[in-house]
Amino acid sequence: MxxxxxxxxxxxxxxxxxxxxxxxxxxxxxxxxxxxxxxxxxxxxxxxxxxxxxSSASTKLIHGGLRYLEYYEFRLVREALIERERLLSIAPHIIWPMRFVLPHSKMLRPAWLLRAGLFLYDHLCPRMSLPKTNKVNLRSNRVGEPLRDEYRLGFVYSDGWVQDSxxxxxxxxxxxxxxxxxxxxxxxxxxxxxxxxxxxxxxxxxxxxxxxxxxxxxxxxxxxxxxxxxxxxxxxxxxxxVRLVKGSHIVVPRVFDGAQSYIFQNPDKRIVFAIPYETDFTLIGTTDVPWEQDPSHVEIAPDEVKYLCESVNRYFKKTISPDDVVWSYAGVRPLYDDNSGSASAVxxxxxxxxxxxxxxxxxxxxxxxxxxxxxxxxxxxxxxxxxxxxxGPEWTASRPLPGGDFERSQFRSLVEKLKVQGPWLDTYTAWRLVRNYGTRAFEIVKADEARMGQRFGETLTQAEVDYLIDHEWARSAEDILWRRSKIGLRVGTDVAASLQSYIDQRKTSAHPAPVEKERESAS
Missing domain, CATH: 3.50.50.60 (FAD/NAD(P)-binding domain)
Known part of the structure; x- marks a missing residue:
């Protein structure tokens, strides 16, 4: 502010x-x-x-933490799985289910151990709404197509994805x-x-x-x-x-087709995720590196990039190298120091x-x-x-977050409804707006395209920028391109400069709380 x-x-x-x-x-x-x-x-x-x-440097998962079962963190996993169900319900626009493919490697954990862990993972959560785990033949199932031929047995389980920021x-x-x-x-x-x-x-x-x-x-x-x-x-x-642990991620052009994600076991017993990201990309992470420097300035190290590339290259037919990385990010996790020997075990x-x-x-x-x-x-x-x-009584478990006042099954119909309100919208833009803002997207889109104002590249309009400034505390191009959205992946420095110039020219109020209060009282 x-x-x-x-x-x-x-x-x-x-x-x-x-x-x-x-x-x-x-x-x-x-x-x-x-x-x-x-x-x-x-x-x-x-x-x-x-x-x-x-909070913007996570792997962007709403999950119980399958690997935490190895450390007997049963209470944490159970609480997280129960929360996964609640968050899927109160924020269906920014949180959605995802299926994860876990290939079995004979060099690492035995298949029976994976099966037992996944059985427990499915049953620690009462009234689980997501599909349970199933075993798959990776040579005949489509989810095995991107994987190298030596991987034949796999397990597919459910978790959630979130737009963390x-x-x-x-x-x-x-x-x-x-x-x-x-x-x-x-x-x-x-x-x-x-x-x-x-x-x-x-x-x-x-x-x-x-x-x-x-x-x-x-x-x-x-x-x-x-x-x-x-x-x-x-x-x-x-x-x-507190024990500071750096976690780093890389983003590369899409490595595989399909909506599924992959979770890979590494020889060091760590796991790495490969996740469909922003339609055209794959997100890969994370690392666990002890950190003792300034948490304000954290960047991925070359050896972390190499580690993540090698981790997925053990499994995918299509290999990647550091030259394929289009974006990377790193953050410091402030973990409670329980005196564990390794960063992964904290x-x-x-x-x-x-x-x-x-x-x-x-x-x-x-x-x-x-x-x-x-x-x-x-x-x-x-x-x-x-x-x-x-x-006062607990209340947040069932109260939708802003824009999340709809059922998950209504998502596609909301996209079509938004296209009716804004006939100029293409399907991708309507989808992106509903995915980011839920029902609040209808406050952004105008029937007349001209009223959307200046375009800042890709699908970002002045109307959306104004909404982010007035309602979401956005004060810089970085806020908008990398935290309120990931449009930064698709635009260059010229767009960022133009956007920043527009933001600098706008005179904003101290904060948008009065707008939110008016909406609350009206509802």
Whole structure:
């Protein structure tokens, strides 16, 4: 958020917030949404854009974590599988089912072990709606066509796919609809603790302007910076530690046909996914590399690119090399440090630490994107003894995220309905808009193509850009091309420059919360 107007500034200084949430990733936005929906007065601050770091650098899966069964993480897997069902229901536009092909390699885990693990995976989730696992002959089944001839036996199981950064934004939008204030490009630079609350200093990272706010409690959902915030900003001793692990991904031109994904076992016992991505590409990842440097600047290393290429080349007939990579990304996972020997073995479970020596502060260690909603419920439960306003009933399990108020079976009909509203739309553009915005796509598309305004390459129009600025906190071309969408894969630097120029020329309000509140009250 570039600046705060005078009315907002006065508001920040007057009535204390119930909750100051630090961190605009999936956990922070999930907690802000849940708390605001129970009636709490919530302020969320994020030093960059929403989902700028870990939450936009995932493998983009909503899954139980099949490999976690090897580490006996049965509670985590069960919770994640139950959450998978809920998230598929409340966000059918950005989350959808996907089938995964697991070829059996005689050099690695035995077939009986894979079969047993998949049986358990299917049955840890009560009332599972997705198809269960089945064994396939890879020589006769079409899913085996891209694979090398030595792979004959395979298993096909179900999990989910998510547009990770959009999941974060939609949680922030729903938090805003329930009254939360969302300030991006705003950093917590200091906080003084008292018996009844916190006096915090916020700094606009664009203008350098500072503001003072008061809050009864703080949620430290700063991800890779969780320990640093405790030590340097709020001066609270941490009773837990975080272990930073870098995960990197590459994107290459499409390697195989079909909607299925592949999960490959490697000789080092790690697994790598190959996933259909943005229609024309294949996403491959991830790595697990210990990270001790600045989490703000993370890039894939050449040896990681080589590792990922070699991992899929063991299985696919069509080989790839580092020269085929059209895009790569890397992020740092702030995992709870359970003293595991290897980065791959570190738990993906989460720990919520509440320090209540004076005004409470809750810190989030670890977690995975699939369990963010349940993590938020647990965080609210831990804070409720100190903030009675949070003792309202749980509500997020069945409430659709913005644009998700339709049944999954209605997706194709929504695409056709959008084409009726905008007769100029081709099928791909209509599909992309519904896939990104769900029913909110109807707020973007105008019947007259001329009213969509300037085109910024591919299918991106001024009307869509305006929507993202007005409703989704987009403030830069990067926000739009790489986090609100992946159109950056299809356009060049000239389009990015033109888009940034347009954004710079627009005068925006401090934040879009009033728009969301109006919609909430109208509904």
């Amino acid at each position: 570039s600046s705060m107007n005078e009315a907002a500034s006065a508001n920040l200084r007057s009535v204390p917030y119930d909750l100051l949430v630090v961190g605009g990733g999936v956990n922070g936005c999930g907690i802000a949404r849940d708390a605001a929906g129970r009636g709490a007065r919530v302020l969320l601050v994020e030093q960059d854009d929403l989902a700028s770091h870990t 959009r999941l974060v934004v939609l949680n922030a939008m729903d938090a805003s609809a329930h009254g939360a204030e969302i300030l991006t490009r705003t950093r917590l630079t200091a906080a003084k603790r008292g018996a009844e609350g916190w006096d915090a200093t916020l700094t606009d990272t664009v203008t350098g302007e500072t503001r003072q706010v008061r809050a009864r409690a703080i949620v430290n959902a700063a991800g890779p910076w969780v320990a640093e915030l405790l030590k340097d900003k709020v001066h609270v001793e941490s009773r837990n530690s 738990t993906r479970d989460y720990v919520l630490d509440v320090d209540s020596a004076a005004a409470p502060i809750l810190s989030v260690f670890g977690g995975k994107i699939t369990t963010f909603r349940k993590l938020a419920e647990h965080a609210i439960e831990r804070l409720a003894p100190f903030l009675p306003v949070l003792k």
